[in-house]
Amino acid sequence: MDYGMIGKIEKAKIYAEERDTRITFESFLVSVMGDNNAKHYVSYDRGTWHCDCDFFSSRNSCAHTMTMERVLQNMVEMG
Numbered sequence: 614m615d616y617g618m619i620g621k622i623e624k625a626k627i628y629a630e631e632r633d634t635r636i637t638f639e640s641f642l643v644s645v646m647g648d649n650n651a652k653h654y655v656s657y658d659r660g661t662w663h664c665d666c667d668f669f670s671s672r673n674s675c676a677h678t679m680t681m682e683r684v685l686q687n688m689v690e691m692g
Contacts, residue, residue, distance in 0.1 A: 638689045645677040653677045662692040 625680045628635050640658040647653050647666070649691040655677045669675040683691065 632688065636688065638685070643681065646679055647677065655681050655691055657681070 638657060640655045640656070644652045644654055644656060653664055653666045653675075662674070663669070664675050664677045664680075666675050666677060669678065
């Protein structure tokens with residue numbers, strides 16, 4: 614491994630430790646496996662959550678979006 618890569622690895626460690634000030638999630642799409650092997654797609658775009666499940670369409674929140682909020686623990690705006 615060359616010195617340039619070693620420096621980048623060290624920088625990545627620092628960035629990861631300072632995630633509250635360095636990292637902002639803008640948007641993403643994930644799949645969450647629900648009960649009965651039902652895959653649901655959860656997206657996040659600039660503070661807005663969306664899920665393709667029926668419950669979300671009537672409440673703007675669901676188990677799938679709340680799961681992602683827990684997984685990301687304070688890394689995104691809560692719904």
